Amino acid sequence: MKLNISRALGTVLLLSCAASAAAGGLKVIDPWVRSAPPNAPALGVFMTLENHSAADRAVVAARSSMTVDRVELHRTMMAGGVMKMMPQNAIPVASRSATVLKPGSWHIMLIGPDKVPAMGDKVRLTLVLDDGTEQSFEAIVRHGEMNMKTQDHQMKHE
Numbered sequence: 001m002k003l004n005i006s007r008a009l010g011t012v013l014l015l016s017c018a019a020s021a022a023a024g025g026l027k028v029i030d031p032w033v034r035s036a037p038p039n040a041p042a043l044g045v046f047m048t049l050e051n052h053s054a055a056d057r058a059v060v061a062a063r064s065s066m067t068v069d070r071v072e073l074h075r076t077m078m079a080g081g082v083m084k085m086m087p088q089n090a091i092p093v094a095s096r097s098a099t100v101l102k103p104g105s106w107h108i109m110l111i112g113p114d115k116v117p118a119m120g121d122k123v124r125l126t127l128v129l130d131d132g133t134e135q136s137f138e139a140i141v142r143h144g145e146m147n148m149k150t151q152d153h154q155m156k157h158e
């Protein structure tokens with residue numbers, strides 16, 4: 001009888017841990033959209049995603065409040081000696097780690113915007129995670145840092 005009770009308690013504890021990890025989702029830090037000329041064919045979206053849970057997580061889709069042809073998950077990588085943007089099925093964010101979406105690396109691409117937002121505008125974004133949860137937040141439109149030193153650094157490491 002005693003054994004059964006402790007087993008039952010153990011199950012309840014495990015369930016509550018799993019529930020809080022799922023509810024935690026990802027922490028979205030400093031989301032921003034790179035400002036672009038009014039005729040820009042696409043806009044890059046960047047942020048840091050932190051996963052404080054015990055489970056690996058991934059962003060599998062994204063949506064925007066803007067009218068666009070489509071939203072894609074991208075990663076800029078070396079391909080045949082040149083840096084190329086490659087569409088990805090998911091952006092992984094491993095357990096207890098962070099994935100940085102930044103120019104020259106992982107990013108979200110708003111393709112075919114109806115109207116390019118102005119500097120300082122806020123764009124509402126929704127991330128769809130691999131466990132089915134969704135997270136919405138606002139990203140601010142600002143200048144991208146075009147620092148060649150930083151870009152060189154990124155290329156060496158990726």
Ligand SMILES: [Cu+2]
Nearest residue numbers: 074085107109
């Ligand atoms: Cu891209």
